[in-house]
Amino acid sequence: MKSNLWKGVLMGSCTLCAISSSMAGPLQRSDVIKDPVWVLHLDCDALRPTTVGKFVLSEMEKPDADKKIAEFQTAFGIDPRTALHGVTLYGTSAAQEDGVLLFYADLDAERLTSMAENAKEHKSTPHGKHMIHSWLDEKKPEKDGLQPRTYAAIHGGKIVLFGQKENRIAEALDVLDKTKPNLASSTQFDSFGDGGEKAIIVGAARKLDLPASDPNAAVLKQSKMASLSIGELQGQVQGTLKLEADSEEVAKQMESIGRGLMGLMALQKDKPDNTKLAKALSIQQEGARIIVKLSLPAEDMVGMIKAGAAKKAAKE
Numbered sequence: 001m002k003s004n005l006w007k008g009v010l011m012g013s014c015t016l017c018a019i020s021s022s023m024a025g026p027l028q029r030s031d032v033i034k035d036p037v038w039v040l041h042l043d044c045d046a047l048r049p050t051t052v053g054k055f056v057l058s059e060m061e062k063p064d065a066d067k068k069i070a071e072f073q074t075a076f077g078i079d080p081r082t083a084l085h086g087v088t089l090y091g092t093s094a095a096q097e098d099g100v101l102l103f104y105a106d107l108d109a110e111r112l113t114s115m116a117e118n119a120k121e122h123k124s125t126p127h128g129k130h131m132i133h134s135w136l137d138e139k140k141p142e143k144d145g146l147q148p149r150t151y152a153a154i155h156g157g158k159i160v161l162f163g164q165k166e167n168r169i170a171e172a173l174d175v176l177d178k179t180k181p182n183l184a185s186s187t188q189f190d191s192f193g194d195g196g197e198k199a200i201i202v203g204a205a206r207k208l209d210l211p212a213s214d215p216n217a218a219v220l221k222q223s224k225m226a227s228l229s230i231g232e233l234q235g236q237v238q239g240t241l242k243l244e245a246d247s248e249e250v251a252k253q254m255e256s257i258g259r260g261l262m263g264l265m266a267l268q269k270d271k272p273d274n275t276k277l278a279k280a281l282s283i284q285q286e287g288a289r290i291i292v293k294l295s296l297p298a299e300d301m302v303g304m305i306k307a308g309a310a311k312k313a314a315k316e
Contacts, residue, residue: 025043025045025046025085025086026041026043026046026199026202027041027043027088027202028088029182029183029184029189030175030178030182030183030184031088031102031159031175031176031182031183032088032090032175032182032183033090033092033100033171033172033175033180033181033182033183034175034180034181034182034183034185034186035183035186035188035189036090036091036092036183036189037091037092037093037094037205037206038090038091038094038203038204038205038206039088039089039090039091039183039189039203039204039205040088040089040090040201040202040203041086041087041088041089041201041202041203042086042087042088042200042201043085043086043199043200043201044084044085044086044087045085045086046198046199046200046231047200050200050232050298051232051235051298051299051301051302052232052237052298052301052302052305053232055302055305056305057081060081069081075115076108076111076112076115077108077111078105078106078107078108082106083105083106083107084103084104084105085104085105085106086103086104087101087102087103087104088101088102088104089101089102092168092171096164097164097165098164098165098168099163099164099168100161100162100163100168100169100171100172101161101162101163102159102160102161102172103159103160103162104158104159105158105159105160106158107154107157107158107160109154109157112154112160113131113133113154116133116135116152117133119133119135119136120135120136120138121135121136122134122135123135123149125166127153127169127170127173128173128174128177130153130154130155130173131153132151132152132153132166132169132170132173133151133152133153134149134150134151134152134166135149135150136148136149137149137150148164149164150162150163150164151163151164151165151166151168151169152169153169153172153173155173155176155177156176159176161173188206188225189204189206198231198232198233198238199229199230199231200230200231200232201228201229201230201231202227202228202229202230203227203228204225204226204227204228205225205226206224206225206226223243223244223245223254223290224244224245224246225243225244226241226242226243226244227241227242228240228241228242230294232298235297235298235299236295236296236297236298237294237295237296237297237298237300237301238293238294238295239293239294240291240292240293240294241291241292241293241294242289242290242291242292243289243290243291243292244288244289245288245289245290246288247288248285248287248288250288251285251287251288251289251290252285254285254290255283255284255285255290258283258290258292259283262278262281262283263278265277265278265281266278266279273303273304273307276296276300276304277294277296280294280295280296280300281293281294282295
């Protein structure tokens with residue numbers, strides 16, 4: 001669709017893997033609550049050997065980045081280039097505070113627990129055999145006159161959970177303990193995460209409620225379900241976005257809007273990355289479903305990441 005739909009997901013995901021990327025590998029459906037509103041998984045192990053992944057790792061070897069990694073390693077006792085393997089995010093509503101973040105890593109659980117205990121106004125709450133830690137997050141703005149708290153827990157010595165609500169962390173721990181239903185038994189997400197071993201990023205969302213200002217809202221707000229899979233194969237970044245509509249007629253309208261957006265992208269000669277993306281995208285309707293596919297040389301994706309970084313650096 002519009003450039004920021006694919007570029008935002010692709011570049012944001014690669015960046016997150018770079019600063020936060022074994023055990024997780026592909027999405028672990030049984031680790032996610034049964035019927036989330038949205039879910040996103042990044043397989044950092046699958047990213048590393050790809051063209052894009054190698055570029056990200058090379059950037060992390062540069063002096064400024066290497067210094068930050070050394071500081072991270074000193075603080076947390078792990079090397080993020082090798083010890084962090086996967087990231088899963090999901091939410092039980094569209095509200096940010098209902099989100100849960102799972103980091104799969106080779107952890108130093110004792111060190112992380114000690115860091116939490118030394119954080120500002122640390123509190124701990126037992127939940128079954130687990131302990132939920134929380135502390136004041138001074139980097140976030142006050143809400144209703146109160147400083148927000150960050151909640152966290154460690155599960156099995158391999159998964160770190162983060163969230164903004166204690167009850168969401170408790171709920172997530174129950175899912176991991178298999179005492180609460182998980183995504184493996186979901187009928188709404190029955191085909192999600194089946195992209196195969198080559199998928200680096202998979203995501204899905206239902207009950208989409210995008211702001212009217214979002215350029216993709218015209219298409220996505222008509223979808224009752226959306227799923228995304230992105231990977232790299234033989235030097236090509238390949239992606240598939242599937243949108244489920246309420247009817248074949250609505251899907252037809254969505255396809256028309258999608259083709260129009262792609263046409264506008266192709267006309268943006270002053271933005272060569274948009275032109276490349278327009279050529280790399282295809283869209284088709286299959287009954288009440290819209291399928292958008294991306295096939296872009298990985299080197300072009302690397303070029304887009306470089307251009308984005310240079311643009312950001314120039315603004316700073």
